[in-house]
Structures are given as structure tokens and as C-alpha cells.
Amino acid sequence: MCEQIWTWRNFPIVLTNHAWDKSSDIGLGMWDxxxxxEYSEDCLxxxxxxxxxxxxxxxxxHDxxxxFKKAYTKWLDSNCWLIITIIERG
Structure with missing residues (x-):
């Protein structure tokens, strides 16, 4: 079985269950x-x-x-970007 490991700025991306549910609800794929x-800005x-x-x-x-935060994951035995949640407004 071959799984794609998605990365951003040289670290893999891992979604929490909550973030996965939210991304599915609004139709966001990993590429999105x-x-x-990459192209967004820091929230102020x-x-x-x-x-x-x-x-x-x-x-x-939609806004x-x-x-997210940088965290260690046992799944990949490395640091990753852990997506905590995705919030949609509007």
C-alpha cells in the first residue's frame, strides 16, 4: 500500500480528527x-x-x-505540522 505524505515547508502535515472533519465539511482537500x-497570511x-x-x-x-503547530508524531516518527482546526466564516 502506498500512501502520499503531504508536506509544507519541509515537514509532513497531520490533521487532528476535528480538523479532518472540518476540512471535509467545507470541501478542502490536502492540496487545498x-x-x-503557503499563500495565506498570519492572522492578527x-x-x-x-x-x-x-x-x-x-x-x-469564505474566510x-x-x-496549527509544530509537533512530534509517532505515526511518522518525526516532527510535523499538526493542523488543530480549520475555521470557516461567512
């Missing part, structure tokens, strides 16, 4: 998530804990916020 991370309105990042952009007429 990578593109949104909310403050999260240290080392937790937010990227904001518009996608298909999208991706909340």
Missing part, C-alpha cells in the same frame, strides 16, 4: 490546505498560546482560518 498555508486578530500559529485567507468566498 497546503495552498492555503486572535492570540493563541506560544508556538501555535494561525493563517487566514479567503477561499471560495478560512487554519490553526
Amino acid at each position: 490546505i497546503i495552498q492555503l498555508l 486578530e486572535d492570540k493563541r498560546e506560544i508556538n501555535t500559529f494561525e493563517r487566514c485567507t479567503k477561499w471560495r468566498g 478560512i482560518k487554519i490553526v
